[in-house]
Structures are given as structure tokens and as C-alpha cells.
Amino acid sequence: MTSTIKDVAKMADVSISTVSRVINDSKPVSPEARRRVLHAIEVLDYKPNEVARSLVTKKSNLIGVIVNDIGNTYVAQVLRGVEEIGRMFNYDILLSSSYGDLDVEMKFANLFSQKQVEGIILISDILNERLMFKLDELMIPYVVINRFYNIEDAATVTINNKNATYKMTQYLIDEGHEKIGYVALRKDMDRTNETYKIKGYKEAMRQCNLKPHVIYSEGLGREDALDVMEDILDDVKDGKYTALFCTQDILAIHIMNELSDQGIRVPEDVSVCGFGGTSLSEIVRPTLTTVKEPFYDIGAVAIRKLLKSVEEKEELKKDTVFLPVEILKRNSVRSL
């Protein structure tokens, strides 16, 4: 059987308080007693039971993470940051994947609450306002990370989307492009960041007296890319676009594939660039020029923010932290 603090106390011939003191280094203990305790711990291979400890200290050192889908690369990258920094501060990650089911997420909130998590991180593509409301009610501090939606009334960390598309558009213009189309995602546009992304693009275009062209896609799949292609194929062939800036890497890749199927070469005939900077973008050919979102850092900053609030016991400020992006210049864009 695994040994307890009592066993150690008995063997070291001291009280359990003394054992507790040397374990936690919380109060002075005589060198002699400490030696004996340490020895007993060694011999018995004693390890404090964290469950018991949590019960009395009311510190679980647990952070719950609710994700949309752990299989999603974006989610996994953010999670890396969360996990690594969390561990650095001695917190463990309780992971749950909701697969987009909002009711399931509500259940997780309760579950995590019962497990006494000290905070929660939400990593998702979708929006669950009911969940945020519930967490407020439960008085569990939380940080929201969402790539798509514009989050308000919650602590969140993200990028400056408008600035990001502005920079990329500027880069394309610097490379000599003037006929740049922006392929946007129409879904839920009034609540997503797409609005800001379009703004950044348009601003950069207008500033150089270029006419912006926003092309709308209904989704990010191959089918959606096909639909987009149908719409713009003639324009592309006619040279109406020299560059297509797609709102997500995966869409850019599907579009590149469709272009290639139509005998249109990237970047010789038309340049393409994406947004995201996941590993995908450097594996496809041509390698994709894209806006790199700092997923790892987003996760890292989010948990830092959360833990700061937890450790200092002050309420989590419901503000937004913006992290800088980077333009990854690769081969899918050519200079004109």
C-alpha cells in the first residue's frame, strides 16, 4: 500500500505536523528532525496525496481547457502554449473536447467546477455565449481564445486582424501587385473578425488608390473553393487578378489546387496567399505565403493572464490582448 504522512511521522518518530512542515518548508524544523523525516520519506518513497492537499488548501492547481476539437491543428498549437506555460507554473491541464456541441460544453463547465478547477481556457472556432455566462455565474475565471469570432465582454487574446490583412496587402502591393482579390468567409460575418480583415485589406488598397475586390466564399472546404473558382475563373484568366489573398490557409490551398486543375499556374499566372501559418502552409507546393498567427503565444499569454488573476486573487480583467503577426514570405507570391 502507498504510504501516508502518518507512516512517515511514525518512522521518523515525529508528529505529522513536523512532516508536513518539512514537506512544505512552511515552518522551521530542527536539522535533526528534518533529517529523520527526509530519511523516512526516502525509505517509504512517500509522495503527498494531492487530493487531500487540495481539499484542505482549496487549491487544485488544475486548469480546465475546453476545446472545440483537439484534432484541429490550430487548437493543438494553442494548447501547446497553454500546457507548457501552465506546467511552468505548476498547473495541470484538464482537457475536454466538445466537438462543437454547446450543451456538452455546459456540462464540462459543471464537471470542471466540481473538480475544483481554478480557471478555464476556451479554445474554439465557435461561439458559446451561454457558456461564458455560466462561467461568470460559477465565478470561475476564464480566458477565451477564438480565431474567428470577435469576442467582447470576456478576457481574450487574439491578433489585430485589421492590421494583419493590411500588412499582407501592403506586402503584395510592394511586390508590384495591383489587382488583388480578397477571398472572405461570409458566414456569421457580423460577429466574426472577417469584417476587420476586410477593412484592413480595403484600407491598404485604397491608400494606394487601388480598387478592392472582395470575393465571398461560403466555407473553407474544397467544394467551397470550387464554387469560388467558378465565380472568378474567367476573371483570373482575363488577368483581372494578379493575386488572391485568402482568409484562411486551408482555403488558399484548396484554391491553389483548383487553379492548378484549371491549368493556371501559381505563382506564375496568379499569386495566392493565405492567413494562419499552420504547418500545412509550408508543406504544400508552392509553399504558401501567409500571415502567421502566433498560436503558441496566444495560448501562452492566455494562461499567463489567467494564472496571474488566480494567483493574485484579483478579478480577471475582461479585456483583449493583441499579439503581433508576421508575414511569412514564401513561394506562392511572385514579384511583378
Add this chain to the structure above:
Amino acid sequence: MTSTIKDVAKMADVSISTVSRVINDSKPVSPEARRRVLHAIEVLDYKPNEVARSLVTKKSNLIGVIVNDIGNTYVAQVLRGVEEIGRMFNYDILLSSSYGDLDVEMKFANLFSQKQVEGIILISDILNERLMFKLDELMIPYVVINRFYNIEDAATVTINNKNATYKMTQYLIDEGHEKIGYVALRKDMDRTNETYKIKGYKEAMRQCNLKPHVIYSEGLGREDALDVMEDILDDVKDGKYTALFCTQDILAIHIMNELSDQGIRVPEDVSVCGFGGTSLSEIVRPTLTTVKEPFYDIGAVAIRKLLKSVEEKEELKKDTVFLPVEILKRNSVRSL
């Protein structure tokens, strides 16, 4: 403040034992008392504290998962299976990522042990025998999931690698290929599954009186693919190979890219296929014909096995469960 069982008892005017009984449905309670308790629970929004509960029942309902890198797609897919099935049985996942550091993994084992996890799942590309030894010592049941290494002396779930390459080779032969090269990974070959994969390939070839050609790669990166290409470029140009069967999808993709850079078309000039079946393989062009390893199922079966042992309190059998693979027929292989 969050309410406890005492508050509920007081409000319902019963003892805490009665409250406990209705919560756990463990012993008969009079309808009247039950009603009052339920009402109090409702009003106070009472949720049992799982930490306290764990302490007394000695059941944490926690499974520790130690992974090499959560950012790895393969790991993430397996984790999906683990998480989803674990949750189905009411277990939570404690996640930790070691980034390949074996000492860190040892620390995780201790940490998890202190957190009273009831079992551990190892998902990795690397091998940590010290860790397995330690877990045995700690008496924590565990299941190992490793894509590369041949695991012995541990409960594990994997695929029949020999059979998998046999099937794919057979498929290539059925498609009319006779000059099939197999690109293998040399690293640690005496302990990895590569040996079995080569065996399956060779067996299929020999059975059809074809001569096997194993080509060795030092790694899975682009550089490694380049090295391989240097070795075989002339052979490929001379038509010595009509198909290249690569030991991993990512290697196959890099090789396709290199081939394409050399002006060699896939699959017109040479067919290429991979092994793994991660999402990557269907995004590249041409889409990659590959062996689909059932990552999700591997995770699912692993945790089932683990939980069965946990729940029935019988020792985990240190055997290997084999799961079937599937050949994904796509566009990187053509019929001759």
C-alpha cells in the same frame, strides 16, 4: 460562497447522510425526504465537491495522458479517441506534453501519481523504457501507444505493420506495378516497426516473383527526402521504379515535391504512396494513396482496455491489440 452538503442538509432539515444517499442513490430514502433534499439542492445550486469525494472514495476518475507533442497530428488524433471514450466512461483527462524529454516524463509520472490518476496512457514517437519501469513500480496501470517502436512487455495497441505494407504492396502490384521501391526509415531499425514493414513489402514482392528494393532515408524531413532523391534520381529517370512506397505520409509528400521539382510527374512518370493517412494526405495534390492507420480507434481501444482493468480491478494484461488498416486509394498511384 459555494454551498456544501451541510448547507443542503440544514435546508432540507435532514442529516448529511441522507443528502449523500440521495446524491449517490446508494440507499433507500423516503420520498418525502428525497423531495426536500432535491429541492434544497436545486435552490442552493449545490454540486458535490469532487475533490472531497475522491479523497474518501479513493477514486479520482482521472486518467493521465503523457504525450510527446500535442502539436503532432498523429498524437492529436489518438488523443481524440482517448478523450472521447474516456469521457463516455466518466473519466477526465490530465494532459501533459513532454516534447521528448525523458526526464520530464518521469516527473509527469510522479505528478500524476500524486494527483491519484487511476491509469496512464502514453502517446509517443519515442521510447521511454525507464518510464514504463517506473509506472510498474508505482503500480499505475498504463497503455502504450507508439507508432514507430515495437513495444513489448507492456499493454499496447497498434496495427499489424507487416500486414499493412503487404496489403499496400499487393495493391500496387494489382495496379500493374512491378518495379516498386520501398523507402524506409533507417533510424533505430532494430527496435522499430520498420523491420516488419519491410518484411511485409518484401513478402508481397517475392510472392509475385518481383525483386524488392529498399531505399533508406535518414529521416522524415525535406532534407532527408532530398538525400533520397539524390540517390535514386537517375534510377527513377531510367524507369527503374514505377512506384515508390514511402514509410510515412510526410516523407511521401516531400518526395513528391522533390520529384515535381525535378520535372518528374506524379503519378504519370512515377507513382508514390505513403503510410499513415493523416489529413495532410488528402490535401496535397495529387492526393496521396496511403495506408490509413486508425489513430482514433487506437486511442479509443487503448483507453477502453485501460478502464476495463481499472474498473474491474484486475491487472492489465501486457499484450498487444492489433487493429486493421485500410488502403486509401487516391490519385498519386496510377494503373499501368
Add this chain to the structure above:
DNA sequence: CTGTTAGCGCATTCAG
């Protein structure tokens, strides 16, 4: 510096 005591929140005997 040290031991005794009192809980943390809950499940579970054991008497009624």
C-alpha cells in the same frame, strides 16, 4: 522548534 487539535467536504459504517 514541536505536538495536539480541528477541520476541508464527503461517504460509510453502525445503531437505532
Add this chain to the structure above:
DNA sequence: CTGAATGCGCTAACAG
């Protein structure tokens, strides 16, 4: 059917 009492393993006053 119910309540009082005990203890899970540990930390934290408190009194020496």
C-alpha cells in the same frame, strides 16, 4: 428508513 460518528490524508492554527 435515518442520524451520529468516524475517517480519507493533509494543512493550519494553537498552545506549549
